[in-house]
Amino acid sequence: xxxxxxxxxxxxxxxxxxxxxxxxxxxxxxxxxxxxxxxxxxxxxxxxxxxxxxxxxxxxxxxxxxxxxxxxxxxxxxxxxxxxxxxxxxxxxxxxxxxxxxxxxxxxxxxxxxxxxxxxxxxxxxxxxxxxxxxxxxxxxxxxxxxxxxxxxxxxxxxxxxxxxxxxxxxxxxxxxxxxxxxxxxxxxxxxxxxxxxxxxxxxxxxxxxxxxxxxxxxxxxxxxxxxxxxxxxxxxxxxxxxxxxxxxxxxxxxxxxxxxxxxxxxxxxxxxxxxxxxxxxxxxxxxx
Amino acid sequence: xxxxxxxxxxxxxxxxxxxxxxxxxxxxxxxxxxxxxxxxxxxxxxxxxxxxxxxxxxxxxxxxxxxxxxxxxxxxxxxxxxxxxxxxxxxxxxxxxxxxxxxxxxxxxxxxxxxxxxxxxxxxxxxxxxxxxxxxxxxxxxxxxxxxxxxxxxxxxxxxxxxxxxxxxxxxxxxxxxxxxxxxxxxxxxxxxxxxxxxxxxxxxxxxxxxxxxxxxxxxxxxxxxxxxxxxxxxxxxxxxxxxxxxxxxxxxxxxxxxxxxxxxxxxxxxxxxxxxxxxxxxxxxxxx
DNA sequence: AGCTCTTATGAATCATTGA
DNA sequence: GTCAATGATTCATAAGAGC
Numbered sequence: 001x002x003x004x005x006x007x008x009x010x011x012x013x014x015x016x017x018x019x020x021x022x023x024x025x026x027x028x029x030x031x032x033x034x035x036x037x038x039x040x041x042x043x044x045x046x047x048x049x050x051x052x053x054x055x056x057x058x059x060x061x062x063x064x065x066x067x068x069x070x071x072x073x074x075x076x077x078x079x080x081x082x083x084x085x086x087x088x089x090x091x092x093x094x095x096x097x098x099x100x101x102x103x104x105x106x107x108x109x110x111x112x113x114x115x116x117x118x119x120x121x122x123x124x125x126x127x128x129x130x131x132x133x134x135x136x137x138x139x140x141x142x143x144x145x146x147x148x149x150x151x152x153x154x155x156x157x158x159x160x161x162x163x164x165x166x167x168x169x170x171x172x173x174x175x176x177x178x179x180x181x182x183x184x185x186x187x188x189x190x191x192x193x194x195x196x197x198x199x200x201x202x203x204x205x206x207x208x209x210x211x212x213x214x215x216x217x218x219x220x221x222x223x224x225x226x227x228x229x230x231x232x233x234x235x236x237x238x239x240x241x242x243x244x245x246x247x248x249x250x251x252x253x254x255x256x257x258x259x260x261x262x263x264x265x266x267x268x269x270x271x272x273x274x275x276x277x278x279x280x281x282x283x284x285x286x287x288x289x
Numbered sequence: 290x291x292x293x294x295x296x297x298x299x300x301x302x303x304x305x306x307x308x309x310x311x312x313x314x315x316x317x318x319x320x321x322x323x324x325x326x327x328x329x330x331x332x333x334x335x336x337x338x339x340x341x342x343x344x345x346x347x348x349x350x351x352x353x354x355x356x357x358x359x360x361x362x363x364x365x366x367x368x369x370x371x372x373x374x375x376x377x378x379x380x381x382x383x384x385x386x387x388x389x390x391x392x393x394x395x396x397x398x399x400x401x402x403x404x405x406x407x408x409x410x411x412x413x414x415x416x417x418x419x420x421x422x423x424x425x426x427x428x429x430x431x432x433x434x435x436x437x438x439x440x441x442x443x444x445x446x447x448x449x450x451x452x453x454x455x456x457x458x459x460x461x462x463x464x465x466x467x468x469x470x471x472x473x474x475x476x477x478x479x480x481x482x483x484x485x486x487x488x489x490x491x492x493x494x495x496x497x498x499x500x501x502x503x504x505x506x507x508x509x510x511x512x513x514x515x516x517x518x519x520x521x522x523x524x525x526x527x528x529x530x531x532x533x534x535x536x537x538x539x540x541x542x543x544x545x546x547x548x549x550x551x552x553x554x555x556x557x558x559x560x561x562x563x564x565x566x567x568x569x570x571x572x573x574x575x576x577x578x
Numbered sequence: 579a580g581c582t583c584t585t586a587t588g589a590a591t592c593a594t595t596g597a
Numbered sequence: 598g599t600c601a602a603t604g605a606t607t608c609a610t611a612a613g614a615g616c
Contacts, residue, residue: 032589034589035589038589038590039589076589077589079589079590079591080394080590080591080592081591082426082592083391083393083426083591083592084391084392084393085392085393085394085395087382087383087386087392090379090382090383091383093376093379094376094379094380097376102372102373103373103374103376104372104373104374104410104411105369105374105410105411106374108397108399108415108416110397110399110484110486112609112610113588113608113609113610113611114482114588114590114608114609115587115588115589115590115591115607115608116465116588116590116606116607116608116609117590117591117592117605117606117607117608118432118480118591118592118605118606118607119590119591119592119593119606119607120427120430120592120593121393121394121426121427121428121430121591121592122393122394122483122591122592123432123480123481123482123483124480124482124483124590124591124607124608125482125483125589125590125591126397126482126483126484127397127483127484128589137371137372137373137410138372138409138410139410141409141410143407143412190405191405191407191412191413192412193403193412193413193414193415194411194412194413194414194415194416195399195415195416197399222587222588222589224589225589439608440608440609440610442608442609442610443608443609445582445583446583446584448583449582449583458584458585462584462585462586463585463586463587464584464585464586464587465586465587465606465607465608466607467605467606467607468605468606479607479608479609480607480608482608
């Protein structure tokens with residue numbers, strides 16, 4: 001299987017090629033497909049009522065090529081129409097389960113730069129779904145790789161408590177700290193939770209982020225998600241040398257994250273312009289390293 | 290219609306009483322029903338596969354008694370079972386739409402206080418859904434009541450500008466400050482977004498929150514949500530003197546929030562113990578006021 | 579390098595208008 | 598009727614220029 005390549009072309013047709021994509025060969029899929037009725041210029045747009053039917057053939061191939069212990073992260077958010085949230089995303093969850101996927105978790109990506117606007121019936125949309133699907137109940141997950149400094153949340157949670165107060169509280173309530181309260185207190189890092197709140201937690205070297213951000217602000221080439229998003233899932237669900245696939249590669253954010261983290265990538269993308277942009281980014285990364 | 294009362298008893302049977310609950314009489318419903326298979330001791334538990342059928346008769350009554358321009362906020366989160374997120378919540382969304390409700394929005398409540406825990410396949414669950422249903426596309430929404438302080442960026446941005454400078458800049462460049470340019474210079478508050486992140490925003494007097502929170506944590510009574518949660522929706526969707534209903538009242542968080550905000554409340558609760566607790570809190574509030 | 583200030587724009591949504 | 602295009606609205610961040 002060729003690695004560290006971007007294939008140009010239609011997503012389903014490429015995935016159907018079994019020599020390019022053998023069964024059980026991919027460790028992680030991270031992708032953000034075009035949302036319903038968005039990205040019309042580059043992808044033609046998908047009608048909400050056709051969305052599930054459009055996506056299922058793709059997801060069937062993804063199921064075939066994903067390793068049994070691999071993960072599939074689907075970043076998506078339904079838009080509002082005629083005053084209501086569309087239902088195609090939750091319909092898709094149900095449909096994917098019927099096709100054999102396990103809906104393991106829904107991570108919440110707490111975006112900080114939502115689009116401005118004011119409407120009589122809603123506020124700005126500041127979060128997106130990161131749906132986690134797997135093929136099996138047991139799968140690869142390297143939780144230690146995404147631990148965060150304890151300060152961030154514990155300070156807030158127990159802001160006003162002294163250490164003795166804290167221990168007393170813990171032993172009085174039947175909390176899950178268990179007996180190792182002291183151990184827990186001296187720990188410097190803890191496991192994160194399922195809300196992705198990247199502002200405070202700098203997972204990637206800031207200089208790298210800035211370099212990338214600079215590059216990707218070129219006109220007409222928008223990155224649907226920031227580098228931290230695929231980076232977080234790549235660290236969580238893969239080890240060095242594993243293969244990460246993004247079937248809707250765009251300007252290559254997933255590939256860049258994989259490269260920075262010493263994983264291999266495979267991308268599929270329809271737009272020649274986006275591919276060119278992605279390759280340029282990756283070349284620059286290689287030069288820096 | 291009697292107001293500021295808590296009715297003891299079964300939710301559906303109480304709601305079916307048309308003299309207690311006339312048609313189109315409630316301004317806002319805020320509730321957190323027992324989640325599937327949780328709170329077995331107080332509610333007996335509801336099987337995941339029966340959850341939708343269990344809830345629909347309740348929601349039909351809620352539809353009947355809610356005013357046409359009223360709102361229904363459903364705080365809920367599916368639990369995980371056998372490695373997967375359950376689907377009863379998203380099934381419920383689809384079912385409620387079929388019964389006539391409009392699924393207007395899904396607010397994300399970003400909880401900050403979940404206790405540590407570790408599982409091989411997931412992290413701690415730090416967010417819950419607050420589903421917003423309405424009967425009509427146009428409904429009561431008092432957005433100004435929940436404005437939040439503008440970000441720090443604005444101070445730097447506008448610090449050195451006179452109004453004329455600013456207007457000149459705006460008309461020269463393409464910046465999207467809209468038509469009423471001068472507003473930006475004096476703006477101190479902006480509209481929030483759809484992620485409820487209460488840490489930064491102290492909507493309720495801190496002392497009140499602390500008193501209530503302390504009361505809750507000292508006993509074994511579960512407060513399904515903090516005071517800020519119903520308070521935010523009450524301010525957003527009602528005015529003073531309006532009526533707020535919580536058909537699963539618990540220890541009375543919604544009633545307390547309504548009382549503090551000078552709204553009337555109606556509660557329904559099965560557990561005599563919870564009702565006693567709720568009434569005690571409300572009495573204390575009255576004394577304080 | 580590090581800071582300030584300027585400029586640009588991002589998976590948006592709704593009401594209105596015209597076909 | 599439905600559907601598509603247009604205008605109006607709005608917050609936060611990052612790149613780029615200048616010192």
